[in-house]
Amino acid sequence: MVDDNTYIHCLPLLLEMIPGLRHAKIIKIKSGEEHKNINTCIQIWEELEKHHAERSSMLFNLGGGVICDMGGFVASTYKRGMSFIHLPTTLTAMADASIGGKTGVDLNNVKNEIGLFAFPKGIYVYHDFLKTLSERQLLSGFAEMLKHGLIADRDYWDKLTIGDDLENQNLEELINDSIRIKQSIVDDDPWDNGRRNILNFGHTVGHAIESYSLKYDKEPLLHGEAVAIGMVIESYLSHEMKKLSTHDLHLITAEIYSHFNPYPIEIDMLPEIIELMSHDKKNKHNLLKFVLLNRIGEAEWNTTCDEKLIWTAFEYYIHLQHQSI
Amino acid sequence: MVDDNTYIHCLPLLLEMIPGLRHAKIIKIKSGEEHKNINTCIQIWEELEKHHAERSSMLFNLGGGVICDMGGFVASTYKRGMSFIHLPTTLTAMADASIGGKTGVDLNNVKNEIGLFAFPKGIYVYHDFLKTLSERQLLSGFAEMLKHGLIADRDYWDKLTIGDDLENQNLEELINDSIRIKQSIVDDDPWDNGRRNILNFGHTVGHAIESYSLKYDKEPLLHGEAVAIGMVIESYLSHEMKKLSTHDLHLITAEIYSHFNPYPIEIDMLPEIIELMSHDKKNKHNLLKFVLLNRIGEAEWNTTCDEKLIWTAFEYYIHLQHQSI
Numbered sequence: 001m002v003d004d005n006t007y008i009h010c011l012p013l014l015l016e017m018i019p020g021l022r023h024a025k026i027i028k029i030k031s032g033e034e035h036k037n038i039n040t041c042i043q044i045w046e047e048l049e050k051h052h053a054e055r056s057s058m059l060f061n062l063g064g065g066v067i068c069d070m071g072g073f074v075a076s077t078y079k080r081g082m083s084f085i086h087l088p089t090t091l092t093a094m095a096d097a098s099i100g101g102k103t104g105v106d107l108n109n110v111k112n113e114i115g116l117f118a119f120p121k122g123i124y125v126y127h128d129f130l131k132t133l134s135e136r137q138l139l140s141g142f143a144e145m146l147k148h149g150l151i152a153d154r155d156y157w158d159k160l161t162i163g164d165d166l167e168n169q170n171l172e173e174l175i176n177d178s179i180r181i182k183q184s185i186v187d188d189d190p191w192d193n194g195r196r197n198i199l200n201f202g203h204t205v206g207h208a209i210e211s212y213s214l215k216y217d218k219e220p221l222l223h224g225e226a227v228a229i230g231m232v233i234e235s236y237l238s239h240e241m242k243k244l245s246t247h248d249l250h251l252i253t254a255e256i257y258s259h260f261n262p263y264p265i266e267i268d269m270l271p272e273i274i275e276l277m278s279h280d281k282k283n284k285h286n287l288l289k290f291v292l293l294n295r296i297g298e299a300e301w302n303t304t305c306d307e308k309l310i311w312t313a314f315e316y317y318i319h320l321q322h323q324s325i
Numbered sequence: 326m327v328d329d330n331t332y333i334h335c336l337p338l339l340l341e342m343i344p345g346l347r348h349a350k351i352i353k354i355k356s357g358e359e360h361k362n363i364n365t366c367i368q369i370w371e372e373l374e375k376h377h378a379e380r381s382s383m384l385f386n387l388g389g390g391v392i393c394d395m396g397g398f399v400a401s402t403y404k405r406g407m408s409f410i411h412l413p414t415t416l417t418a419m420a421d422a423s424i425g426g427k428t429g430v431d432l433n434n435v436k437n438e439i440g441l442f443a444f445p446k447g448i449y450v451y452h453d454f455l456k457t458l459s460e461r462q463l464l465s466g467f468a469e470m471l472k473h474g475l476i477a478d479r480d481y482w483d484k485l486t487i488g489d490d491l492e493n494q495n496l497e498e499l500i501n502d503s504i505r506i507k508q509s510i511v512d513d514d515p516w517d518n519g520r521r522n523i524l525n526f527g528h529t530v531g532h533a534i535e536s537y538s539l540k541y542d543k544e545p546l547l548h549g550e551a552v553a554i555g556m557v558i559e560s561y562l563s564h565e566m567k568k569l570s571t572h573d574l575h576l577i578t579a580e581i582y583s584h585f586n587p588y589p590i591e592i593d594m595l596p597e598i599i600e601l602m603s604h605d606k607k608n609k610h611n612l613l614k615f616v617l618l619n620r621i622g623e624a625e626w627n628t629t630c631d632e633k634l635i636w637t638a639f640e641y642y643i644h645l646q647h648q649s650i
Contacts, residue, residue: 038363038366041363042363046432049433049438049604052603077402077440077441078438078439079440080427080429080437080442080517081441102405107367107370107371107374108371108374110374113404114402114403115404115405116401116402116405116441192405279374
């Protein structure tokens with residue numbers, strides 16, 4: 001399974017590396033988060049059927065987070081489960097999305113509303129695919145790597161933020177670190193009933209902004225770009241509700257601002273964004289729950305914030321846009 | 326979750342028995358196998374979202390096989406898995422469909438093409454619901470109970486076939502026997518990689534006939550009615566390919582004919598029915614595989630039959646319609 005982009009840029013590389021795949025049937029879908037929905041799943045299920053895929057067949061997901069999330073879901077629900085392998089092609093997918101067994105698609109702009117836990121038979125990371133990515137795509141993945149440092153590993157955060165140019169860093173080593181951190185959190189709590197929640201840092205706000213952008217923007221935010229905004233806003237909440245120091249808050253804000261352009265959030269967008277947040281899977285009994293930081297490298301899950309404080313946190317982000325930091 | 330029928334006939338009974346459920350939100354879908362598809366799932370997922378169902382919510386599936394199969398699928402893929410409980414209301418669902426963790430929906434007339442293994446938190450069998458069923462619905466369930474005898478328990482088959490009137494039998498005891506037989510087969514092989522396959526007796530042919538009927542008939546066959554036809558045809562194959570005696574073949578044929586009206590299969594329908602059989606999930610490498618009987622009470626899975634013999638077996642069924650047995 002490929003999308004328009006990986007069909008052109010990655011499939012030829014893959015077939016060169018693994019000639020045995022040359023006779024595989026190709027299922028091609030449209031690129032982009034806006035196609036990560038159940039209608040695309042129906043198209044893929046129908047193509048699997050057309051190609052006479054069986055329970056004993058194998059689906060190779062060649063692509064970014066969308067392809068891995070959706071391919072895992074489609075495979076594990078086709079004839080009650082065929083096997084699949086992830087071949088992540090983006091930095092986001094290599095360092096984050098392909099790890100941990102979460103699969104799913106969006107429903108009416110609510111992110112990952114339909115899905116399940118299903119583990120691939122294998123995940124193969126070919127760093128050569130990174131050369132096919134734009135700077136913007138690399139940065140989107142970098143946001144999730146920053147997150148891994150923020151929630152679980154101060155040393156890794158320092159390593160990530162020591163240089164100011166992503167391209168000068170040893171990405172292969174950093175990807176391995178991210179995989180190690182994420183896998184260790186997943187191993188502690190594979191079904192997401194406890195500590196695994198900390199991986200959601202930046203995502204309660206980030207998912208809502210991503211959904212909003214997907215609905216209204218001609219060129220929607222990438223996932224990591226939305227998460228980067230979410231991490232700034234949730235770091236502000238961490239400063240107010242938890243022990244995150246002013247110094248750490250400014251460090252995080254400055255680091256993210258040095259990589260990501262500000263997104264033009266206006267006050268009158270907040271009611272809709274906050275409504276979107278209430279659909280987050282982590283919310284119990286319709287309270288808004290957040291993962292917050294005690295310091296860089298240590299997170300806590302399951303903190304309730306009242307709506308007034310959430311507004312203030314968005315205002316913090318909005319005001320940043322009008323000053324240089 | 327209810328359908329048009331269980332909303333009227335079973336929900337009032339249930340709320341009388343379990344008053345605690347009176348404040349539950351109701352999701353109602355249209356009755357019938359023709360609505361067991363991904364579009365109905367989308368409707369249910371959207372209603373769950375509308376009612377702010379959370380991962381910690383519980384879906385009660387009040388209905389027959391369609392409601393149990395589809396409800397289990399929808400619940401276990403909503404927000405990566407909410408819990409569900411089966412409240413089977415038909416004989417088919419009580420004695421067979423609700424047991425064993427298979428969930429799923431049809432795709433383009435291919436039965437259960439999309440689904441997964443997911444186990445309910447509980448299954449509660451209230452025999453009072455049986456009084457809401459027509460004779461035809463009871464018989465459809467009886468077909469699966471006959472199957473349990475044929476594949477695994479000669480004594481149970483004898484018990485089932487000793488009377489000639491279903492209503493005079495102790496159904497509650499027979500249901501318990503069927504649940505015990507099915508559960509023991511499922512426990513041996515929960516993920517359907519081996520012996521569990523024997524539960525598919527009658528279904529390779531039965532599913533194809535059911536799909537065909539769903540596509541062309543104004544009043545389609547019930548699942549058990551199609552399986553009953555499948556069991557006659559696959560018993561003929563068992564006689565030709567395995568050790569099933571002529572005596573046992575005639576016993577099975579006569580028992581099924583005494584309960585079920587003949588279905589008007591014509592020779593020119595066979596190419597399409599056989600094509601539908603090739604979509605069966607149990608087929609590897611596009612060969613047609615069958616579960617066949619060595620005798621009443623003992624089945625073998627994974628026998629390949631060639632297409633010519635399959636035609637002859639259908640002809641056996643067709644000729645039966647033109648004679649009294």
